[in-house]
Amino acid sequence: MNDVLLPRTLSEALELKARHPEAVPIAGGTDLMVDLNFDRRRPEHLMDLSRLGELKVWRLEDGGLFLGAGLTYTGIMRELAAQRPLVEASRAVGSPQIRNRGTVGGNLGTASPAGDALPVLAAYDAEVVLASARGTRALPWAQFLVGPKRTALAPDELILGARWRPVRGTGSFSKVGPRNAMVIAVASLCLVLDEDRREVRVALGSVGPTVLRAPEAESQVARALAASGVWDDPAAPPSADAVDRFGEAVAAAARPIDDVRGTAAYRRRACAVLARRALSWALADRRPGAGAAAAP
Numbered sequence: 001m002n003d004v005l006l007p008r009t010l011s012e013a014l015e016l017k018a019r020h021p022e023a024v025p026i027a028g029g030t031d032l033m034v035d036l037n038f039d040r041r042r043p044e045h046l047m048d049l050s051r052l053g054e055l056k057v058w059r060l061e062d063g064g065l066f067l068g069a070g071l072t073y074t075g076i077m078r079e080l081a082a083q084r085p086l087v088e089a090s091r092a093v094g095s096p097q098i099r100n101r102g103t104v105g106g107n108l109g110t111a112s113p114a115g116d117a118l119p120v121l122a123a124y125d126a127e128v129v130l131a132s133a134r135g136t137r138a139l140p141w142a143q144f145l146v147g148p149k150r151t152a153l154a155p156d157e158l159i160l161g162a163r164w165r166p167v168r169g170t171g172s173f174s175k176v177g178p179r180n181a182m183v184i185a186v187a188s189l190c191l192v193l194d195e196d197r198r199e200v201r202v203a204l205g206s207v208g209p210t211v212l213r214a215p216e217a218e219s220q221v222a223r224a225l226a227a228s229g230v231w232d233d234p235a236a237p238p239s240a241d242a243v244d245r246f247g248e249a250v251a252a253a254a255r256p257i258d259d260v261r262g263t264a265a266y267r268r269r270a271c272a273v274l275a276r277r278a279l280s281w282a283l284a285d286r287r288p289g290a291g292a293a294a295a296p
């Protein structure tokens with residue numbers, strides 16, 4: 001490695017990236033430094049993004065929520081408490097030290113199917129906002145995450161952040177691994193209820209080449225919830241059978257493989273369990289007196 005580029009502003013960073021498209025951005029370094037330490041990558045230039053205040057912000061804009069790429073998980077837990085699935089995913093990342101350094105931009109940049117922030121962005125139908133000296137563009141998450149550890153980021157671009165329309169309704173993020181902390185997910189799931197559209201959104205991590213949505217399970221459960229009357233009467237219980245069928249439909253959407261962390265069969269089973277639990281939690285949150293989480 002020859003140089004570390006040290007831009008102080010976003011426009012300086014974009015100019016440098018235009019001149020050195022091969023420069024590898026480093027935010028928290030919690031993924032990149034592992035690769036450098038193991039000699040998996042040997043970039044000519046690194047570009048340190050840690051001074052760019054423009055990336056460390058969140059804001060409400062045009063009715064949407066913008067989450068800067070440079071926000072750390074600790075920052076999200078502190079500042080965005082009302083975004084419950086995102087906070088739960090942030091809390092599930094690594095250890096306090098990793099959460100103090102690691103960023104959502106880095107999770108997107110690495111594009112691991114196991115990235116904990118990614119199912120949340122998928123469940124929110126987030127767009128990923130990218131910038132270069134040529135201008136800014138936004139890509140739906142599914143067009144940005146194109147494969148395992150592959151993105152649609154152009155060589156001269158940086159990730160500015162992600163944005164989505166806040167959803168009125170409760171939700172959760174949960175993951176399965178060999179223990180509770182410092183664990184790469186064997187399977188993860190984000191479920192969000194959209195009270196206004198009467199929809200249930202489900203995204204899965206670690207059970208496919210990238211994050212996956214489960215569209216058939218989503219429509220099936222929306223129909224079952226409508227039939228039970230639960231959208232209008234939160235006390236009305238959907239049948240246990242409907243919750244079970246939802247679990248099976250979510251498991252059917254997974255495209256897992258066998259690897260060192262778990263077999264495909266175990267991962268599918270984990271998806272069914274996570275889905276049933278997440279739906280039950282969401283419905284419990286809506287019952288009178290439970291106090292469902294709201295968007296900011």
Ligand SMILES: Cc1cc2nc3c(=O)[nH]c(=O)nc-3n(C[C@H](O)[C@H](O)[C@H](O)COP(=O)(O)OP(=O)(O)OC[C@H]3O[C@@H](n4cnc5c(N)ncnc54)[C@H](O)[C@@H]3O)c2cc1C
Nearest residue numbers: 027028029030031032093094102103106107109115116159
């Ligand atoms: C011990 C340990 C435990 C971990 N546990 C978890 C876990 O439980 N869950 C989980 O999801 N992850 C985990 N990780 C992985 C890592 O912490 C996360 O993926 C984190 O979000 C990476 O963010 P970062 O800012 O450190 O990224 P960096 O390492 O700085 O960068 C990662 C990649 O993204 C690119 N990049 C970063 N920011 C930008 C940007 N703005 N524009 C363009 N490209 C960019 C970099 O070039 C690099 O390719 C763990 C890592 C370690 C070392």
